[in-house]
Amino acid sequence: MGVFWSRGYHGTALPDLLRATKLSRGSLYAAFGDKHALFLRALDRYIADALARMDVELGPRRAPIDGLRTFLAGYVERTSGASGRRGCLLVATAMELAGHDGDVEARVGGFFKAMEARVASALARAKAAGELAAGVEPASAARILVCFVEGLRVVGKTGPTRTTSQATADALLDRFIK
Secondary structure (H helix, E strand, O other): OHHHHHHOOOOOOHHHHHHHHOOOHHHHHHHHOOHHHHHHHHHHHHHHHHHHHHHHHHOOOOOHHHHHHHHHHHHHHHOOHHHHHHOOHHHHHHHHHOOOOHHHHHHHHHHHHHHHHHHHHHHHHHHHOOOEOOOOOHHHHHHHHHHHHHHHHHHHHHOOOHHHHHHHHHHHHHHHEO
16 A cells, blocks of 8 residues: 555556565566555555544544544644645545546545535534524535545645644634534
8 A cells, every 4th residue: 555655556567566565576576466456455544544533533433523523624634744745645636546447436436425425414513502503504514624624635735834724624624513
């Protein structure tokens, strides 16, 4: 996953994968099939890890607004400093492959839908608790927040300060809550 993340799909060559996995060419092909299959497994793992993190941050055991603040703070952290400059495997993959690779496009699109559903669920719980501002609809607000955090991933490549990103995240969320 790290090799694809740092080099991109097209920039990753078989020798890079052999070094990273410490497998021989035959073992790599026997275990994963080919570069594309290995890439999809790495992308699936990245997505599973991200969704598991969101399940903790936005889950029903947490107060919805606190969960949303934690969710946004996590993105601020991951988009600041060296982590921000490294970028996001999913966003980089979407930019590189989504328009040309159906398997990748389905995974990236599925991830964004799953993220949006988790955010919308937290917002719906906040609405039920009377914590959302008048007129805020959970589904629309969730779409906005997903676009925002993925935009943070892109902007993070330019090295904004954590303080600036956090202030922006707070200002956006504050538009949705009472």
